[in-house]
Amino acid sequence: MNMVRLDKQKLNDFIRELSAEYSVYAPGKTNGKTEFIPVESSDEIDFNSHVTDMFPKGIFFPPAEVLFEYDEDGVREAQTSHRPIAVWGMRSCDARSLVMLDRVFGSAIQMPDNKNFQDPYWKEKYDNSLIFGIACNEPLSTCFCNWLGGGPHNRDGMDVFVVDAGDVYLMEPLSDKGIEIINSSSCLTNATGKDEALAVKLASDAESMMTAPLDTGGLGEKLTAIYDEPIWSEISAKCVNCGACTFSCPTCHCFDVQDEGKGKKGKRVRIWDSCMFPIFTMEASGHNPRALSSERVRQRIMHKYSYYPENYGENLCTGCGRCVMVCPVNLDIREVLKRIIAYKEQVI
Amino acid sequence: MANPYIPLQMKVQRIETEDPDRTLRTYDLTFLNESEKEAFRYLPGQFCEISILGKGESPFGIASSPTEPDYLRFTVNRTGSVTNDIHYLRNGDIVGMRGPLGNWYPVEDMKGMNVLIVGGGFAFTTLRSLLIYLLDSRDDYMDITVIYGARNPDLFIYKDEIATWKQRDDIQFHVTIDKLVDGWTEKTGFVPTVTQEVAPSPDNTMAIVCGPPIMIKYTLPVLTELGFPDERIYTSLERRMKCGIGKCGRCNIGSKYICIDGPVFSMAELKKIPETV
Known part of the structure; x- marks a missing residue:
């Protein structure tokens, strides 16, 4: 389907239309930080946010999520019927991250006894969602999506692709759900040939602003080859294992499970966790397979660029650059990747 | 669902x-x-x-x-x-x-084969499951040899059952303790050493090893030395675990999760994984 245009003045009406069926989320400001918040009108949207401080992952995989409640009578499944979720203004990197997470939570892991373990909490929210991406016309200096198969105007994981073209949004529906919502809206008009040409120009301008991509092909094999090399203690030397990179990462999916309550009444909750913490793998016996900081940093890098791609054929990183922004000791993942690729050439 | x-x-x-x-x-x-x-x-x-x-x-x-x-x-x-x-x-x-x-020991592949079970300490749990399973269709399997070690005689689990298994003539059951104590008449020494002494034949034999990491680490090379090919040595691994269904990202060794790709792995599979036992 061709592009349609939404006059920015009509965004509020469009959000209202969406609200009839969906809970709508969009970038907003909380305590000075940008994150995705539930909105009812366009006034609440923060249009200056680029890559939001917090990614939209938490909408579908909340920082703390109740799995079930329990009391003397047993276990009660947590309420899992929400209104479907629509997200306005999701950057390409974040939309892609949800596709990556969906392989872990949503895809059927087939066990040899034919059981498959899908995550009902994730599926209920993500499968029914409607995602409006927003193209990046001015990538940040920390952006490196183009190293990892993405790009500022990448459309993966979106139901509707949206380009900010000055006074109007140009919208391209990508999925059946996207086409349906576009067809049913009264706020849209057909885009002109000029509009479409502008969208193409904005895309190529944005791409030219990106740093030259690093060739990450074969990175997984390279990482396996240097698994036992001393490079890991060099890379991790300044890491303080604070976990900021993992908590700011839209693709990190590790969680802990905790029971919260008193006596026989309470909830079982899953909570975001981090492989940077020693307790993550600490066993009751006291044995810890990843006792050293270098082993934990290696795990994070290996998971993203070797293990996950081995299982799913794509790196578990979108190049959003948040870990680069938040690291208190400037441990820049891009430098790490460059170093790993260069190091391998010295060794082998 | x-x-x-x-x-x-x-x-x-x-x-x-x-x-x-x-x-x-x-x-x-x-x-x-x-x-x-x-x-x-x-x-x-x-x-x-x-x-x-x-x-x-x-x-x-x-x-x-x-x-x-x-x-x-x-x-x-x-x-x-x-x-x-x-x-x-x-x-x-x-x-x-x-x-x-998780997955299971290759009980189907073991049919018509000799089975060697090597266990240590309180990790004998799934090995008991396996042994009972084999004994309940005894005719499907050839010779069954068990080597079970514990730090001292008190720390064997299922002591009554061990006594009955030892009396059966269709299992060779060896028990060993780390250091000799008064009154002990069975084998003495660590599991890898005793496995070397017992020297089970690798011919048409499937080896199943489960125990503390240190025992597994030193037993696997002994089996290799005895001539067991990697495809016929299986072991069961553990890691700290939460969800058990491949989501929480905790129990991996390399690209495999113990909870869904294991806990049972063959030596051949383990050799492909950089982070090992």
């Missing part, structure tokens, strides 16, 4: 203390309703997550055999907060159970 995070309720039917220090206890759990019992199908080597609501969940290998349909058996070492609370359970108490989880 069934919610894989919700535990089934099970009742403690029988508790047996395995050692004089009372750190090892065996629990037989029964299903509260017949349909859940019918739906629960498993094979030796699989595990379950046992829940104490309000405290948490921990994974335990299933020690009963599918050929013992009346209960699920688990042996629990008191070591952390969940296992501590499990040790306070009494007959009739209700616990949560999720499972069966």
Whole structure:
């Protein structure tokens, strides 16, 4: 389907239309930080946010999520019927991250006894969602999506692709759900040939602003080859294992499970966790397979660029650059990747 | 779609203390309703997550055999907060159970083969499951040899059953303790050394190894030296685990998760993984 245009003045009406069926989320400001918040009108949207401080992952995989409640009578499944979720203004990197997470939570892991373990909490929210991406016309200096198969105007994981073209949004529906919502809206008009040409120009301008991509092909094999090399203690030397990179990462999916309550009444909750913490793998016996900081940093890098791609054929990183922004000791993942690729050439 | 995070309720039917220090206890759990019992199908080597609501969940290998349909058996070492609370359970108490989880020992491939079982300490749980399973269709398998080691005579689990297995003429059952104590007439020495002494033939033999990491680490090379090919050595691994269904990202070794790709791995598979035992 061709592009349609939404006059920015009509965004509020469009959000209202969406609200009839969906809970709508969009970038907003909380305590000075940008994150995705539930909105009812366009006034609440923060249009200056680029890559939001917090990614939209938490909408579908909340920082703390109740799995079930329990009391003397047993276990009660947590309420899992929400209104479907629509997200306005999701950057390409974040939309892609949800596709990556969906392989872990949503895809059927087939066990040899034919059981498959899908995550009902994730599926209920993500499968029914409607995602409006927003193209990046001015990538940040920390952006490196183009190293990892993405790009500022990448459309993966979106139901509707949206380009900010000055006074109007140009919208391209990508999925059946996207086409349906576009067809049913009264706020849209057909885009002109000029509009479409502008969208193409904005895309190529944005791409030219990106740093030259690093060739990450074969990175997984390279990482396996240097698994036992001393490079890991060099890379991790300044890491303080604070976990900021993992908590700011839209693709990190590790969680802990905790029971919260008193006596026989309470909830079982899953909570975001981090492989940077020693307790993550600490066993009751006291044995810890990843006792050293270098082993934990290696795990994070290996998971993203070797293990996950081995299982799913794509790196578990979108190049959003948040870990680069938040690291208190400037441990820049891009430098790490460059170093790993260069190091391998010295060794082998 | 069934919610894989919700535990089934099970009742403690029988508790047996395995050692004089009372750190090892065996629990037989029964299903509260017949349909859940019918739906629960498993094979030796699989595990379950046992829940104490309000405290948490921990994974335990299933020690009963599918050929013992009346209960699920688990042996629990008191070591952390969940296992501590499990040790306070009494007959009739209700616990949560999720499972069966993970893969299993290659019982189908073992048919028509000799089987060597090497175990250490309280890791003998899924090996008991396997042994009972093999003995319950004894004619499907050739020679069965078991080497089971513990630090001292008190720390063997299933002592009564060991006594009966030792008397059977269709199993070769060797027990060993680390250091000789008064009155001990069986073998003495670490499991890898005793495995070297017993020197089971690798011909048409499948080897199954389960025990503490240090035992596994030094036993695997002994088997290789004896001539076992990597494809016929299997071991069962453990890591700290939470979800048990491949989501929480915790129990990986390399690109494999112990909970869904294991816990049973062949040596051939392990050799492809950089992060090993």
